[in-house]
Amino acid sequence: MASVRVGLSGWQYAHWHGSFYPDGTRRADELSYAAARFGSLELNGTFYGLQRPSSFLRWRDQVPPGFTFAVKGSRYVTHLKRLRDPGTALANFVASGLLALGDRLGPVLWQLPERTSFDAEVLAPFLELLPRTTAAAGRLAAAHDDRLRAEAWTDPGEDRPLRHALEARHASFEDPAALQLLRDHDVALVVSDGAGRWPMLDHQTADLAYVRLHGPTELYASRYDDARLDRWAGWVRRRHDAGQDVVVYFDNDGHAHAPRDALRLLERLGDVADPWPP
Structure with missing residues (x-):
C-alpha cells in the first residue's frame, strides 16, 4: 500500500525555539522532538561534507521505529564533480555511515546546481552506479579510499531496497529522453x-514521488x-x-514557517498520511 510522509528539510534552527521548539529545549533534544511529530526528515549535513558512522548511529537512536531519514547526497559528487567519474566519491559517501541508519534509511536525494542541464552521457553512467539495495550499497562502500x-x-545489515x-x-x-532515463532507473x-527561481518539474518517473517546498514567493522564507x-x-x-x-x-525555514506549514499539510492529509506518532 502506498505511503505518505510529510517532514522537514533539516531540524537544527536556533530561530525555531519559542515557535516550534518549546523554550528551553536542548539542542540535543531537537531531533527527538521533531521526530515525534513527523514521519521523516532530511539529513542535510551530508550534502556539505562526509559525516561519521557515530553520527548516523546517534541520529538513528533518537528517532522511533518506522521513522525514516532522507539523506542528501554529497555536493562533492553533484556540484564539484558534476556527476562525472563519481565512483570513489560515491563509495566514500556511502561508507561515511549511511548504512548505520538501518531501517531508518529512506531515499537518497541528489540535488543538482541550477545551471546543470541534462546531458545523457553524464547522467546515464551516474544513474548506473547508484546502488538499488543496501547490499549493493555495502559493496560500493567497500571501494572507499x-x-x-x-x-x-560497509555492513549493509538486512538487505532492503534503496x-x-x-x-x-x-x-x-x-526532455523526454531525460524523463525516460530516470524512469529506466526508477529514480524520482x-x-x-x-x-x-527554477522550473517546477512535475513528472512521474518512479514509484516514489519526492517533493521539496522551498517557499512559494520568497526562497526559504515565505509561508504556504x-x-x-x-x-x-x-x-x-x-x-x-x-x-x-x-x-x-x-x-x-525562515520565521519557522517550515514546521508550521508541514503540520498544516498533515492536517489536510490525516486519512492518507502515515499516522504519527504510530
Whole structure:
C-alpha cells in the first residue's frame, strides 16, 4: 500500500525555539522532538561534507521505529564533480555511515546546481552506479579510499531496497529522453518549488514521488497559505491514489514557517498520511 510522509528539510534552527521548539529545549533534544511529530526528515549535513558512522548511529537512536531519514547526497559528487567519474566519491559517501541508519534509511536525494542541464552521457553512467539495495550499497562502500580508512561503515545489515531522487533545477530535464532515463532507473524527479527561481518539474518517473517546498514567493522564507496547502494536499492525494509513495519536505525555514506549514499539510492529509506518532 502506498505511503505518505510529510517532514522537514533539516531540524537544527536556533530561530525555531519559542515557535516550534518549546523554550528551553536542548539542542540535543531537537531531533527527538521533531521526530515525534513527523514521519521523516532530511539529513542535510551530508550534502556539505562526509559525516561519521557515530553520527548516523546517534541520529538513528533518537528517532522511533518506522521513522525514516532522507539523506542528501554529497555536493562533492553533484556540484564539484558534476556527476562525472563519481565512483570513489560515491563509495566514500556511502561508507561515511549511511548504512548505520538501518531501517531508518529512506531515499537518497541528489540535488543538482541550477545551471546543470541534462546531458545523457553524464547522467546515464551516474544513474548506473547508484546502488538499488543496501547490499549493493555495502559493496560500493567497500571501494572507499583512505579518507575513511579509520571510520568506514560497509555492513549493509538486512538487505532492503534503496531509492534515489534527483532534484534537477533546469528546464532541459523536461526532455523526454531525460524523463525516460530516470524512469529506466526508477529514480524520482523531485518536484521542487523554488519561488519561481527554477522550473517546477512535475513528472512521474518512479514509484516514489519526492517533493521539496522551498517557499512559494520568497526562497526559504515565505509561508504556504491555506489555498496553496489545499492544492498540495490534492496533488499528494492524486499521487497516492495512483499507487506512488509520497514524501514532502518543507525547506521554508525562515520565521519557522517550515514546521508550521508541514503540520498544516498533515492536517489536510490525516486519512492518507502515515499516522504519527504510530
